[in-house]
Amino acid sequence: MDAYISFADRLRALQQHSSFENCPVRQVMQGIFGKWSTLLLLALSERPYRFGELRRLVPDISQRMLTQTLRDLERDGHVYRKVYATKPPSVEYGLTALGTSMLTPLNDLVVWAGDNFAAVESARKRFDAGAEA
Amino acid sequence: MDAYISFADRLRALQQHSSFENCPVRQVMQGIFGKWSTLLLLALSERPYRFGELRRLVPDISQRMLTQTLRDLERDGHVYRKVYATKPPSVEYGLTALGTSMLTPLNDLVVWAGDNFAAVESARKRFDAGAEA
DNA sequence: ATGGGTGGTTCCCTCGAGGTAACTATAGGC
DNA sequence: GCCTATAGTTACCTCGAGGGAACCACCCAT
Numbered sequence: 470m471d472a473y474i475s476f477a478d479r480l481r482a483l484q485q486h487s488s489f490e491n492c493p494v495r496q497v498m499q500g501i502f503g504k505w506s507t508l509l510l511l512a513l514s515e516r517p518y519r520f521g522e523l524r525r526l527v528p529d530i531s532q533r534m535l536t537q538t539l540r541d542l543e544r545d546g547h548v549y550r551k552v553y554a555t556k557p558p559s560v561e562y563g564l565t566a567l568g569t570s571m572l573t574p575l576n577d578l579v580v581w582a583g584d585n586f587a588a589v590e591s592a593r594k595r596f597d598a599g600a601e602a
Numbered sequence: 603m604d605a606y607i608s609f610a611d612r613l614r615a616l617q618q619h620s621s622f623e624n625c626p627v628r629q630v631m632q633g634i635f636g637k638w639s640t641l642l643l644l645a646l647s648e649r650p651y652r653f654g655e656l657r658r659l660v661p662d663i664s665q666r667m668l669t670q671t672l673r674d675l676e677r678d679g680h681v682y683r684k685v686y687a688t689k690p691p692s693v694e695y696g697l698t699a700l701g702t703s704m705l706t707p708l709n710d711l712v713v714w715a716g717d718n719f720a721a722v723e724s725a726r727k728r729f730d731a732g733a734e735a
Numbered sequence: 736a737t738g739g740g741t742g743g744t745t746c747c748c749t750c751g752a753g754g755t756a757a758c759t760a761t762a763g764g765c
Numbered sequence: 766g767c768c769t770a771t772a773g774t775t776a777c778c779t780c781g782a783g784g785g786a787a788c789c790a791c792c793c794a795t
Binding site: 488489490493494495496497498499500502504507508527528529530543544545546567570571573574575577578579580581582583585586588589590591592593595596597 | 621622623626627628629630631632633635637640641660661662663676677678679700703704707708710711712713714715716718719721722723724725726728729730
């Protein structure tokens with residue numbers, strides 16, 4: 470049976486691995502929360518995409534960062550990279566099993582952020598207004 | 603009824619707000635994924651803590667960053683700050699209702715990271731080994 | 736009067752994420 | 766000959782998150 474594990478217990482478990490400084494959980498999390506990582510993971514959750522498709526889908530990202538972010542995601546095992554030997558070689562990116570397994574918790578958090586960003590924004594305004602008073 | 607909304611639909615909804623560049627969802631997410639933010643949120647999920655207690659609980663964090671991270675979390679409405687007029691004034695930090703509502707999805711993701719960091723690490727080793735070959 | 740415990744602030748520095756632009760090679764279309 | 770598309774790489778720069786150390790004001794205990 471999976472016993473319920475409290476947040477605090479998780480915290481203590483985290484600490485035992487090493488210092489908090491280079492906690493393995495954080496290393497995994499930082500791979501997911503680069504500026505573009507979450508966005509690309511959500512995009513690839515729909516279906517595999519080719520490099521150029523992703524560029525057009527997310528026009529704000531630079532070509533350099535798209536390559537680099539995809540490489541990082543590939544390195545961490547979240548994304549696979551498949552090269553097709555067509556005349557101008559084309560490349561397909563998609564989620565691995567590991568990446569797919571992350572999708573549910575990741576999406577839940579994105580949903581939460583989507584549901585609550587208005588509350589966060591108003592909290593910021595309140596805070597900033599009170600600061601100058 | 604809450605209809606199921608696909609990841610791809612979420613993506614498109616995100617895009618409509620503005621560019622991906624300064625997406626409100628990302629602004630909320632970035633407030634949660636500073637180097638120490640998640641750790642402090644999980645700590646405060648157990649019970650409210652005082653400043654000095656948090657310092658001792660997370661010895662790796664510098665005093666400067668502890669103050670700043672708590673301020674940022676307070677500004678975003680995740681954390682409250684309560685000053686007690688004791689002789690050396692003491693300060694208590696705790697989760698707000700908003701912060702508490704985030705706890706479940708946040709913790710799910712941390713749990714996922716805890717369950718899968720070994721897979722990520724071995725993926726990295728495989729990738730790095732293949733790169734030099 | 737000295738040291739320690741409250742909870743900070745201020746200054747300065749480093750390091751790396753991310754951005755910009757130019758360049759690569761190949762092939763097809765006009 | 767020139768522009769397009771494929772998918773990158775390389776060099777250079779900026780900016781801000783985070784770190785380190787010192788300082789502040791108050792009070793207590795020894």
